[in-house]
Amino acid sequence: MTPLQKVQEQFSKDILEARIFSNEETLTIKPSALKAVAEFLKGTPGLEFNFLMDLTAVDYLFYAGGRVQKEWRFEVVYHFFSLKFNHRIRIKVAVDETNPQVDSLSGLWASANWYEREVWDMFGIRFTDHPDLKRILMYEEFQGHPLRKDYPVNKRQPLIGPKI
């Protein structure tokens, strides 16, 4: 039984999409279930995902030139790895545009702390219960979130004027 099947069995009602592509297992889940799924992945004997390898986000606005319309705008993507069993799983969390907010996993994996700050900085997705959710790459006065697809590419920020 693969990790994907185990999660599917436990959280069947919270799963939006499940996909296996070249032996990479991917699950898209509802944000409300993230904390429970994460605890399940870390704590269940036989899974024991003790390593959060990557945490990032995707903005699907104008995806594929606007031809593909998703019901949600963002996806927060988690890559988990188990050092003990050498298996991996990718969890995507569907996040709405109106209230971009998911639970913080920094209590379970310490590496989530800075990743989540980066996602907040670049995409403007808030992480509830994060110990110190502030910008990590840009400065505090920076306006907007630059990796959102509706961020104007040539927008000038307050700090340095433009060269026209």
Place this chain on the structure above:
Amino acid sequence: MPGKTKPWIGSNAMSRLSSPSNFFTSKLKDALGWARKFSIFQYPFVTACCGMEYMSTNASHYDQDRFGAGFPRFSPRQSDVLFVVGTISQKMAPVLKTVYDQMCEPKWVVAFGVCTCTGGFYDNYSTVMGIDTVIPVDIYIPGCPPRPENVIDGLIKLQAKIQTGEQSRTLYDPRAKKGRPAEVQDDYTIEQHIKHIGT
């Protein structure tokens, strides 16, 4: 030379030469400029790929030391020329300003590579579009990265400028230009930003 109003430097060492005069005359300003231009202590502010080309210019093949500029100092307080080598991001800008402020007078700034001159091919949320919006620049060396010959050409032009005693004191002010985009705001100054970063 009695009767002349020029300042001069007398030298008895010259008296052995078969010159009719026992004096070597110069303006004090020129003598200082001559001394300064051949003893440049540079501060390399290296942030990106231009640093490779900077090293190649400084190493034995092209040998900047021929121009008296071979000795980089890694303290701004001991340097005369600030070499800004590589892309400057908005978050790095206050650091660059601080380094510039820490340098003793007289000081000069060289923008090395097109990123420091204008922002280069970056036109995005993170890059400073020309360091002359942050600190005054004396010599611009374009190129991505510039060839060592180009760097040496810039260095010789800098020496000519040092000889005259001129220094750039003004920033590039984009507000002076017309037709700026509406979203641009200039309220936030670099000083405010430094204050913020310090906390």
